[in-house]
Amino acid sequence: MNQIDHHLKLKKSEVSFFCTYMEGFEGMTAIRTPNPGYGEDTVLHVMVSPDYSEQFEKLLAGLQKEIEIEQVEP
16 A cells, blocks of 8 residues: 545645645655635645554644544545
């Protein structure tokens, strides 16, 4: 398995914060916006390295206390 896929829905105004935060953990994630769409929300496709899956889950739980993030189906 090369990656663990997560699809996260969040406000477009929070995308920069989320991505900048994740960039601080080199090699953990790659992030794509497959279909930015219209409106206030977007879905990010976050590809997590299996080596960092546990750390990612902890980081995501912490971020969810600060900003609204919802895991959705692709």
